[in-house]
Amino acid sequence: MEFKREQYLQKLVNRMHNGLIKVVTGIRRCGKSYLLFNIFSKYLQGLGVSSEHIISMAFDIRQNKQYRSADMLLEYIDSKIVDKDMYYIILDEVQMLEDFEEVLNTLLHRNNVDVYVTGSNSRFLSKDILTEFRGRGDEVHIYPLTFKEYLEGYNGDMYHAWADYIVYGGLPLVALMKTEEQKVNYLQSLFSTTYLRDIVDRYGISKTQEMENLIDILASSIGSLTNPPKIEATFKSVLKSTVSMNTIRQYIEYLEDAFVINKTLRYNVKGRKYIGTPVKYYFEDIGLRNARLGFRQVEENHLMENIIYNELRSRGYAVDIGIIDTRVLTEDGKMGRKQLEIDFVANLGSKRYYIQSAFSMPDEAKLVQEKASLLKLDDSFKKIIVVKDVVKVTCDENGITTMSIFDFLLKENSLEL
Known part of the structure; x- marks a missing residue:
């Protein structure tokens, strides 16, 4: 194959x-x-x-x-x-x-x-x-296999393929392995003996446990806002370990340089400017992320978000987190400020797409929540909500398109559906 x-x-x-x-x-x-x-x-x-x-x-x-x-x-x-x-x-x-x-x-x-x-x-x-x-x-x-590429070598339907893909990721050799035991052992060994060893050897890292702990922290928080001070606090409170913010910053840079993780910045859509920390980190390969955590934290909603991010990057898009400042009425009857988030702002040349990753929308309240930030946009760029459920591609009266993760990943022109 x-x-x-x-x-x-x-x-x-x-x-x-x-x-x-x-x-x-x-x-x-x-x-x-x-x-x-x-x-x-x-x-x-x-x-x-x-x-x-x-x-x-x-x-x-x-x-x-x-x-x-x-x-x-x-x-x-x-x-x-x-x-x-x-x-x-x-x-x-x-x-x-x-x-x-x-x-x-x-x-x-x-x-x-x-x-x-x-x-x-x-x-x-x-x-x-x-x-x-x-x-x-x-x-x-080059990125690991996209889900569409993964299906080329998969013996089964796309639903079973998805169940495997979100666990074992898209490294080509892993995709061709026949058993779960092979995949688990290979991914866990690869992370420790190859990726981690390369970084440790290159930079002469002596306190390897700190690097390993940092990887675990980042792997546990994909798609969550974080920064070195927050990570430092986690080291102190959870791991009972002291590590400087400078060391944390350096180690994160090492992981980025080796393409193990990717940093995504926040972008104020209406203010047209980037915001500093906190930021989000996503793993270049989901299988490696899961292997690092011993396949114990396989939350499909977070992994779907990471996969959407990787798909956009593999298509050549620059990807940011969208932020919209809005005014809301507080509980005490006063007007206050609130920041709404758009999961991804994808840019390629003159093209731009606003994309929300919504694993499921079981009720009206969830639908309103996912659309809230998109409704605050006042430009003409396309707005998309991607859900796990198999649904027909629809566009509502506000111009917001809802589509299945399978349509998004498998159709070449999915952003224009």
């Missing part, structure tokens, strides 16, 4: 021959290497590119250890380039190559090479990686 990853293949195709290094980033085990070595290479061959003009090197393979030397690799590449036709250079785990920044910048000066690289440790996955290439890098970020 092969996941096609068509949207990422198209992104690579769109960047061919642009004179930049194509830097494929993403959380470990999300399919970066497979995309380049298999899917993209097959595409090139389909265009008529001969295998001799595709120069591939995986530096994590022992047989290729000698080519981790910058001079040895450049000599090898020179020996393969025997004419003036275009050559496609694909380098995997490039962080294992000595002086890899110099090597890549050297390759950029050659007229007949098109360079694609990927890496899998926290140093290479750092968000500031493109600065290593002096502004000549072009990033393609």
Whole structure:
């Protein structure tokens, strides 16, 4: 079974021959290497590119250890380039190559090479990686499988697929595993021996328990507003541990740089400005989040919100939390201020969507609650409520669309339904 990853293949195709290094980033085990070595290479061959003009090197393979030397690799590449036709250079785990920044910048000066690289440790996955290439890098970020992609390899209906997806997430290898035991063991081992170990080794973290406790706190509060002072208070009151706010901030940055978590800022829609802390954090892969907590806190409503966030990001949208200031009558008869929240404000170019994640709306009171913030908007951008229930897509007299999570995730034009 092969996941096609068509949207990422198209992104690579769109960047061919642009004179930049194509830097494929993403959380470990999300399919970066497979995309380049298999899917993209097959595409090139389909265009008529001969295998001799595709120069591939995986530096994590022992047989290729000698080519981790910058001079040895450049000599090898020179020996393969025997004419003036275009050559496609694909380098995997490039962080294992000595002086890899110099090597890549050297390759950029050659007229007949098109360079694609990927890496899998926290140093290479750092968000500031493109600065290593002096502004000549072009990033393609890969996410774990979306629910639509997950269904490609699922043997069953979409309802059972959803039940598995919200627990085990979208890492391709996990999606292909046959038993729950395999998935549980793999995800738990992967988090501790790969993701956490990368961060600890890179930054020389000695107090690893503090980092692990922080991950647990963030995993337990996905979709909830938080900030370093609040997390510090949790360390003191719940864990009986003292850790400085500076350390908390640093550790959160490390997790963000490794793409384990993503931070979402609050945006005052009417004031058109960003608000500082608190913020919300979402996990790049739900399965890893659940594994970190021993699969004990699988609250479908919170996980659905995280999945909607990841879906929007995978479609290329910048995502914020919407805030609307409004005036309300208080219990003592005076006018006061209240902030209403919109779960997601999704922006892409001139497009904007306001989206509420409402797991269920069992009664009128819940419906009124979910629509309250959307009704306060006075612009013409589309307003959407996503529910877990299988419902017909409807649009009410106020222009608010309600749709099922399945329509939202599975229909390519779901934001325009």
